[in-house]
Amino acid sequence: MASHRKLRTPSSPMGIRTPALATAALTSVALLSQSANAAPAAEPRPSLDEVQKKVDDLYQQAETATEKYNGAKEKTTKQRKRVDTLLDDVAERTQKLNEAREELGEFASAQYRTGASTPGTATMLLADDPQDYFDQTQLMDRLTSRQKQAVDDYTTQQAATTKKRQEAAESLETLTKTQSTLKSSKAEVQRKLAEARELLSQLTAEEKARLAEIERKKQEEARRKAEELARQQAAAEEERQRQEQQAQQDSTSTSGSGSTAGTGTSTSTSTSKGEKALAFAEAQTGKPYVWGATGPDSYDCSGLTQAAWKAAGVTLPRTTWDQVNAGTTVSVANAQPGDLIFFYDDISHVGIYKGDGMMVHAPKPGAYVREESIYYMPIHSVVRPA
Structure with missing residues (x-):
């Protein structure tokens, strides 16, 4: 009677005899190897x-x-x-x-x-x-x-x-x-x-368009605040004039004179220094911002304010940090044309107040001297040089 020998499954190099277990083990090793060699996940792109x-x-x-x-x-x-x-x-x-x-x-x-x-x-x-x-x-x-x-x-x-x-x-x-x-x-x-x-x-064309829209809304909100300040200043001026007129009427009544000739305040025909400085700044509108520039073809922010007040006969220091100490500090509500408006806690930017919450300034590289709301940036202080 012929002898029958039981067939043996060949052993794997690791000693695993079951094919299913061997396959699973090899698959796990491969996955672990891939995970170890995989590149780290890219950082999320900023919004x-x-x-x-x-x-x-x-x-x-x-x-x-x-x-x-x-x-x-x-x-x-x-x-x-x-x-x-x-x-x-x-x-x-x-x-x-x-x-x-x-x-x-x-x-x-x-x-x-x-x-x-x-x-x-x-x-x-x-x-x-x-x-x-x-x-x-x-x-x-x-x-x-x-x-x-x-x-x-x-x-x-x-x-x-x-x-x-x-x-x-x-x-x-x-x-x-x-x-x-x-x-x-x-x-x-x-x-x-x-x-x-x-x-x-690094922005796509679509992202640049969306960024421009964000900028437009920021400008719009700043202009809205400027208009509100303009209304407040107009109301304050109207009240001041009303009080002056009332005071004149009371004075006339007390003196018993029926004539009001000579009781009004004479208006000076000469332009104030602040208005001269503002006029100079407005004339520079459209000229490029160039850092370190003091004119006449380009300006940085403090270069423009220095040149503007020089045109009005007043010598200002060169930097914003010195200009902020070159006059009398006033409130935003009492700002007048020509006043210097300083921005940020570190006083790193300055513009010239125009009135109605607006200013003329040299904004930043890539931009041009232009009119803009004073609320476009956080206000530090307002200074009147003369």
């Missing part, structure tokens, strides 16, 4: 509101850096002038010092030729501090009053020249530091603007 806020923040940061740049540039200009003046002064003093040294040398040579002093005397007269030598009694007795005066003059000029050289060296060091600040501020402006442009470049 348009987030993009707009980020861009607005970058533009504000760029303006802050621009004001730092403006301040450093102004200091650099002043310090360079001071250094040049000091170096010119040092050169002039050095020339006089050399002339005084030559005069002392002539005295020493004359004394040597006449035998009035030894050759060593000439050497001491030509030294940096000949006064020490002349303090010797035997030599001072031989000096004329003119020679003594020459020594005194030389010593005084030498001390003054040394002091001026030290001042020039310190000014040069300060200038170098300010130039470094200027360079870093410029780089910061460029970096912030590049980041903003990069964010905007």
Whole structure:
């Protein structure tokens, strides 16, 4: 009888005999391997509101850096002038010092030729501090009053020249530091603007259209607030005029005069400085914003306000941080044409009040000098320069 041997299932390399279990194990290993090698999930794309806020923040940061740049540039200009003046002064003093040294040398040579002093005397007269030598009694007795005066003059000029050289060296060091600040501020402006442009470049045409709509609604809300302020200011002005008229009538009644001639307030035909500044700013409408620019072809925000008030005969500092202290602070409700309107907690932007809640300003890179509601940005304060 033939022997029957039971067939055996070949063992897997891992010792698993059941095909189903082997398949499941291999599948699990493959899935684990794929999970381990899979790329991390991409970060969710920011919403348009987030993009707009980020861009607005970058533009504000760029303006802050621009004001730092403006301040450093102004200091650099002043310090360079001071250094040049000091170096010119040092050169002039050095020339006089050399002339005084030559005069002392002539005295020493004359004394040597006449035998009035030894050759060593000439050497001491030509030294940096000949006064020490002349303090010797035997030599001072031989000096004329003119020679003594020459020594005194030389010593005084030498001390003054040394002091001026030290001042020039310190000014040069300060200038170098300010130039470094200027360079870093410029780089910061460029970096912030590049980041903003990069964010905007990543938007699709549809997203850009939606972003423009968000901007339009923001402008609309700011204009609505401006119109409300205009109504409040108009009402306040009307009430002021009513009270003035009532006061005039009461005065006329008390005096018993039937004539009101000469009781009215005369209107000045001259234009106020604020109106002159505003007129200048309005004339710049349409010119591009360029950071660091002060005109006449382009402006940044503080460059425009500085130029406008200069046209009115008033000199303002260069930066927003200094301009905010260059006048009298008034309330928004009492703002008049020409007043400076400052924005943000860090006072990094400024415009010129036009009236009815509107201003003229140089907004930001890529934009042009234009009229806009003062409520487009958070108001810091209002200042009247004159």
